Amino acid sequence: MESIGVLTFLHNDNFGSALQAFALQEILNDMGYDCVHIDYRPDTREKIMNLLKNRNSPKLLVDGLRKRSVKAGQENARKKSAGFTDFYRRRMRLTECCRNTAQLREVSAGFDTVMCGSDQIWSPVWLNRAYFLDFVPEQKTKIAYAASLGVSECGNRFKKKRIAALVKTFDAVSVREEEGARVLHDIAGISPDVMPDPVCLLKRSAWESVAEMPETEEKYILCYFIGNSDLYRSKVDALAAETGLAVRVIPVTVQDYYSGRELLDALTPEQFLGYIAKADMVCTDSFHGTALAMIFGKPCEVIRRYREDDPESKNSRIDQLARRLGMESGKRDQPWDVIDRNLEQARIEGRNWLKASLEKKR
16 A cells, blocks of 8 residues: 655644644545654754744744743643644554654655645745655655645745745645645746645535534534634624624633633534534634534634735635635625535545546656
């Protein structure tokens, strides 16, 4: 059986990251491959060297410290983190832990093909050469599936040059957003295919089989926000008043913990799925929160996390999802027959692309 090593985000305590990694492994295994995720957890030296070599902003370290402060200050945030580790142990296969590039190189030698998965692994904001598989030996096949740049433009000349050189080393490239395809065409002269995020490749029934449903008959609005804004709180207040539904919050930020709302804390990825599946409405600024709401057929109030004039805006992720699925702007209840058809078409396109890319190199 041909082996595939996949590298994507795993250790950021993010439900979407974990579930898209799970979905890609499920699809590849179902296609007859032996798929294993490369467990990359860079040590402090690796993180600092990456920041310096790729000229990333020091504010990334500040953001990392902010996230760690949430975990340090909230026992349930630590339990949530442990839940991800348990999810990977129970649901997925991971390699031994790789703390630096040398260890990545050693592990990758054992695979026939190395693939970088989806999520914002190619973001110029936190550029990391490892997610372009620069450690993979030349004789190995390298494939990128639905990699996301997350942005609509890259203005940094140094990063543009570096990304252009790195992306040309792949045997097959697809990205998640049309905006990302345009960026790569402009800076590298390539025309990557645009493929759906891995969570869209599994049917609703497959996600329902993974979900752990909450034992409640309460009708509720499920709130899941990665960012923090007074706009979020005012929007949720208005929705609660309009619908009469209870409000339940999956906390991410410090502000969530002091919001006064009832929290759904320390959830596992399976419980996260269950609360979406049973919600009467979802309110989110999350790409994967939106995607899973559409898969489960849930009315969804999508709040854009970034200003449109923000050069680091990642709104293109939601825009691409809306275009692909046929979501109607400003509507909570969507044309579900259209969305279901488009999801099925996305599944076919994604699987066909993976099949063709993996068979082409034989």
